[in-house]
Amino acid sequence: MMSVEPLQTALSCIRTLRSNVGVAFEALGNGIRSDHGEEGKETKFLFELQDLLTVVNNNLRDVEQSINNLQPPHNPFNLGNSGFLSHEYAQDRQALYSQLVQSYKWTDKVHEYCSLAHAQLSQNSLTRSYTNTSSAKRRKIQTSSHNVLPIHVDKVINQIERLLPEMNVNIQRPFASNVILHVSVGRVLKAIIAFKGLLIEWIIVRGFSESLDLWTESRFKVFRKVTENAHAAVMRFYMPTMPDVSVKNFLTWLHSFNTLFSDACKGCGLHLRNAMPPTWREFRTLEPYHEECKP
Amino acid sequence: MGVTIVQHYPMTENRTGPQVIEFLTKRVHAMGAAQAGPFLVDCETYNSAPAFGPPRTVHLLNNSEQPATVFSILESGQKQVPLVSDPLFMDLMKKLGSVYTCKQQTRMEAKGPRFEVADFLVKLGTVTMNANFKGVLVEVEYRPCLVPAACWELLREFMQGFLGTCVPNQPPSYLQNRMQDIYQPLDTIQQYLDQFREYRKAVTVR
Ligand SMILES: [Zn+2]
Numbered sequence: 097m098m099s100v101e102p103l104q105t106a107l108s109c110i111r112t113l114r115s116n117v118g119v120a121f122e123a124l125g126n127g128i129r130s131d132h133g134e135e136g137k138e139t140k141f142l143f144e145l146q147d148l149l150t151v152v153n154n155n156l157r158d159v160e161q162s163i164n165n166l167q168p169p170h171n172p173f174n175l176g177n178s179g180f181l182s183h184e185y186a187q188d189r190q191a192l193y194s195q196l197v198q199s200y201k202w203t204d205k206v207h208e209y210c211s212l213a214h215a216q217l218s219q220n221s222l223t224r225s226y227t228n229t230s231s232a233k234r235r236k237i238q239t240s241s242h243n244v245l246p247i248h249v250d251k252v253i254n255q256i257e258r259l260l261p262e263m264n265v266n267i268q269r270p271f272a273s274n275v276i277l278h279v280s281v282g283r284v285l286k287a288i289i290a291f292k293g294l295l296i297e298w299i300i301v302r303g304f305s306e307s308l309d310l311w312t313e314s315r316f317k318v319f320r321k322v323t324e325n326a327h328a329a330v331m332r333f334y335m336p337t338m339p340d341v342s343v344k345n346f347l348t349w350l351h352s353f354n355t356l357f358s359d360a361c362k363g364c365g366l367h368l369r370n371a372m373p374p375t376w377r378e379f380r381t382l383e384p385y386h387e388e389c390k391p
Numbered sequence: 392m393g394v395t396i397v398q399h400y401p402m403t404e405n406r407t408g409p410q411v412i413e414f415l416t417k418r419v420h421a422m423g424a425a426q427a428g429p430f431l432v433d434c435e436t437y438n439s440a441p442a443f444g445p446p447r448t449v450h451l452l453n454n455s456e457q458p459a460t461v462f463s464i465l466e467s468g469q470k471q472v473p474l475v476s477d478p479l480f481m482d483l484m485k486k487l488g489s490v491y492t493c494k495q496q497t498r499m500e501a502k503g504p505r506f507e508v509a510d511f512l513v514k515l516g517t518v519t520m521n522a523n524f525k526g527v528l529v530e531v532e533y534r535p536c537l538v539p540a541a542c543w544e545l546l547r548e549f550m551q552g553f554l555g556t557c558v559p560n561q562p563p564s565y566l567q568n569r570m571q572d573i574y575q576p577l578d579t580i581q582q583y584l585d586q587f588r589e590y591r592k593a594v595t596v597r
Contacts, residue, residue, distance in 0.1 A: 283538050283573065303535050305392075316510045316535040357535075357542040367545040368552070371422060371509035 106162040113155040120148040244293040252340045260351040282354040294339035296330045321375040332379050352382040363389030393534035394542050394574045397582035400527040401557055402596045408517055408524045415515050418553045424506040430514045431455045431502040432583050437491035452580050462580040473577055496521045499587040501528050510535050525590040526597040540570035
């Protein structure tokens with residue numbers, strides 16, 4: 097791609113030139129003014145004009161120089177249909193071209209970021225969705241956890257809820273297919289969980305008195321920590337072949353936070369460490385530990 | 392709001408009020424506290440005129456934590472009626488001057504610095520009655536928790552950690568019947584009122 101900077105310099109040189117030519121002609125058009133005084137006014141006027149023309153001359157040299165710095169493109173620009181935009185004569189549509197350029201830059205950037213993100217993500221061993229990048233050899237449809245019938249998802253979640261006495265679950269489908277689960281555990285915490293089929297995509301844990309939304313962290317340190325641990329638990333409990341078991345294990349783990357404020361740490365025996373309760377629950381035993389005490 | 396305990400901190404012979412506050416401030420800082428402004432709780436007490444039947448008392452309390460609210464507690468014999476209203480109620484009480492009169496010399500106040508330690512809120516209050524120093528009250532709130540029964544042990548551990556043995560193993564008597572209820576701002580006010588009563592009874596500093 098051609099560098100834009102010399103082009104910008106050239107354009108600004110031309111602008112300066114035009115402006116100074118304007119000034120020179122204006123002075124010439126006005127002729128001798130009262131501020132030239134009486135004595136030798138013609139000479140003064142001529143000197144002024146000469147100065148102005150010198151400036152114009154200098155500007156012209158700048159323009160030529162900056163044009164010499166430009167490299168002509170190797171082949172003619174192919175603007176496609178957008179080339180016709182320059183023929184637009186309706187006032188309100190003349191701005192379209194710059195908007196078009198803006199959105200082009202945008203899509204270009206998005207494309208660049210996407211390819212970077214893709215390179216990063218394909219190295220990540222924690223990927224939980226199947227993505228078939230090799231389209232050459234199409235495999236059979238795999239059993240996947242993100243492509244499950246809504247009725248089945250409802251059934252699994254409702255079954256789990258019945259097993260957990262202190263957990264209250266509310267299934268919502270704001271975008272038709274995938275579930276956003278509103279969970280409350282006792283009078284201790286609330287959580288919002290975004291599913292893709294039976295795959296847990298995202299979770300935020302907040303206080304019982306706080307409102308739920310997917311993108312705002314709790315204002316309490318303790319629930320921000322539990323959210324962080326919940327993300328780790330989602331990874332830990334993930335089972336590609338048995339998605340309903342992994343959801344069940346995860347929700348059972350979350351349910352154990354019913355005693356978040358009343359449990360003492362299994363490690364040190366105290367309730368508090370650094371003014372925080374035990375925010376960690378062992379994945380298998382569900383035993384409470386402080387962040388600093390976990391085995 | 393979270394569960395809150397209002398705790399009396401006993402004075403010793405060799406320390407003045409400001410010295411105690413300074414001592415406790417150091418301890419709170421040692422736990423990694425960040426100062427978060429001042430606080431003020433005040434209480435004015437109105438008595439009914441004898442002409443209007445059996446004597447009644449109205450306590451009007453303000454808490455800087457709920458600046459748009461006035462708490463009032465009406466006492467009549469053994470009965471107590473709490474009322475939560477907006478600040479206009481103060482003006483109304485003044486209009487009722489012929490029925491209820493305010494005893495200026497019993498005006499109580501607890502004020503001082505306010506600290507945040509992780510999710511805890513700690514307030515070190517200097518208690519004065521009609522501008523005379525009466526003692527020190529420490530308020531501790533655990534903001535994430537709403538049910539006293541769930542976090543009393545945790546609060547006790549926290550308070551005993553920096554206040555020592557003056558913190559009893561049982562929750563304040565006012566809370567004991569309400570351990571399973573969701574904690575309300577009025578519960579803090581009730582605890583302050585209970586403490587203020589004790590300070591009024593005390594002849595010297597407590
Ligand atoms: Zn521990």
